[in-house]
Amino acid sequence: MTAYEKPTLETSEVEVVLSKHFDSIVTGVTSLNGGNLSAVFSFLVFDKEYVIKFSDLAGSFETERFISDLLTSQGIPFPSCLGLGEFKSFNYLISEKISGLNLASCSPEQQRQLLPEVIQLLTQMNHIELGQTHGYGFINTSGNGAYSSWREHIIAVNAEDQAGTFWDGWYDLFKTSCLEKDVFDECYNRLLAYSSYNEPYRCFIHGDFHQFNIMSNGQRITGIIDTNGKYGDFLVDLATLDWHLRNLDVIREYQKYLQQMGISIPNFKERLIGAKYYNGLIGLRFYAKMGWKDAYSGLRNELLNLTK
Template identity: 60%
Template sequence: MTAYEKAKLEIAEVENVLKQHFGAGPFRVTPVEGGNLSSVFSFEHERQDYIIKFSDMEGAYDTEGFVANLLTSQGIPFAKCLGQGKAGPLSYSISERIRGGNLVDCSDREKSSLLPELIGILTRMNHAGLGATSGFGWIQPSGAGTYPAWREYIISFFAEDQTGTFWEGWHSLFTATCLEKDVFEECYHRLLAYAEYNEPHRYFIHGDFQPWNILSDGRQITGIIDGNFAYGDFLVDLATLEGNLGELDVVQAYQEYQHREGIIIPDFQERLTGARYFKGLDALRFYAKMGWDDAYRQLRDYLLQLPE
């Protein structure tokens, strides 16, 4: 199986889409680095800066409008969604461009100084009011979760039949890539055992809360973008963040913040272990599919040393 390649577009193609959406230009379209699954461009319109993303995956941006409204209406610095549409086989989404660059490009000193503010934003985002919504797992355009329970979401998430999604035919990775079936199944059984601690908790989950989706000018966090939005245990986002900020002890800083704010998190260690297995298993198959063998081996060794 070859590594996944995101959709490729020329500047002229992007300009044509923008002309259809907005009318007359100019737009000053510029490619933006990053995005494993989307092709991203910045552009100008009426002296304002925007971002347009393209994906060949069905339903790639279906929930962004709901999520953007949910978060921005509650003061979370998330990119506002301004329009969506189809361009041939591709879906596109237009959002405001938040100033600053990716947090991953900040210096270690800047990341350390920004960590308290980042944890504060993460906490506020995870505790956003969800209104009359219901369900767990993937958030649908209506705002409802896709599954009645967290465990059902997990089972579906890692099921072999993923027809029509990014993971269609993913079991072939066991023979075509570095993905080891015995390792995956061992960690999956551990995930199901720890899931009982995560199951009772329903909050907003960003789903991909890592430094490429966090923006900063080096002095403050300027905004949050993208995500694999779901309802469930918010420690999934902490499990994502902790492995992506170098030597910083993200978990310790997180616990200190919760203590100062008087937020009690029952079964913290067990829930965090369940979240680590959930995010780790997904990352294992993703690294294998992308051909990132070194990252795969490092994560595999980490997961196997987690509690059983």
């Protein structure tokens, strides 16, 4: 299996798409870095900034529109969706642009100072009202979870058959990449054991909550972007943040904030371990598929030592 390559488009093609949506003159179309699965461009209309994203993964943006409405309607600073469409073999989504740069662009000291606000926003997002939705795991275009339980979601996402998805044919990675089947199987069995602690909880999970998807102007957090939204135990997001900001004592700061707010989390340690194995298995496959051997090795060793 070769490394996944996100869509590539010329600026002129993007301008053609935007001309269908905006009567006014569109200027400053610029390709943006970031985004492993989508090609992303920013542009201006009357000096107001917007973003357009292109993907060749079916159905990806209908769900994002639902999530945008769900979050923005409850005060979460997330880009408002302005339009969906198709161009050639791609789907695209147009949205408002959150001001600022990603948190990764901030200095280590700025990141440390902003962490309490990040945790506050994370907690607020994880506890939004989910309305009449049901199900666990990935949010589909109707706004529901794709599975009847968290365990069913875990089994499905780690199954060999992933036809029609980003992970189609992923078992080939055991032969063509650094992905080791004995390591994967060991971590998968540990995940199943610990997932019983995560199963009772159904909240909104961002699914990719790290410093490249958190926006800031250096003084405050301005918003969040790019979810891989799902329903389940919100500690999945905390595990993601802790993995990416490992020098900032994220877990300690999170627990301190919960204590201040009088929030109690039953079985915190076991649920966090379950969340780390869940994220970790996705990470192992992703790093292997992208050919990121050093990242794979670091995550592999952390997972194997997680319960020692």
